[in-house]
Amino acid sequence: QVQLVQSGAEVKKPGASVKVSCKASGYTFTSYPISWVRQAPGQGLEWMGWISAYNGNTNYAQKLQDRVTMTTDTSTSTAYMEVRSLRSDDTAVYYCARVNRLREIFYFDFWGQGTLVTVSS
């Protein structure tokens, strides 16, 4: 069965970086992109970007483009998402999700369990 298992919770100081991992199993990793979505406390869902697990191409949300990097390691079927120069408003639960498609309509069909990142001095 398809599973995405994320790394554990992190506490970081403002200005630091965090790297969250997402290990996939149960499907051919390179056949599906991975997207990252976050949810700040009491807020809605925010799309951060996605990465092709096939060729590493990325597309980031403009507001995060200067501070976020998404990568994959096909040898371990793991996706990574790094945020640099952390601020208090980066405090959120971060989710990875598998991107599936029907014709050209993309959707997120399987999700990781979420990783809480807390930014606090």
Add this chain to the structure above:
Amino acid sequence: DIQMTQSPSSLSASVGDRVTITCRASQSISSYLNWYQKKPGRAPKLLIYAASSLQSGVPSRFSGSGSGTDFTLTISSLQPEDFATYYCQQSYNTPRTFGQGTKVEIK
């Protein structure tokens, strides 16, 4: 960016009620619309993709309709496990914006 606006922001309903949630896009997105259910402490769950296609394993009481700018998610008979927040999301272009969410609470 395409703005997605859901209504209502919250609603109270009873078990067995028919519930309808609306999502409006700021421009036409054809059928590039997905619906997710989110419970506290749980990952989002895909319910409907491409406006009206039911994700495998999702109960048939959930249905989606619409195209262009106006979409609806309907729960035909609300069950106790359906109390959650529901989000629409467009996949017409990037950024893949979500609606602000509709919280379905117990009356």
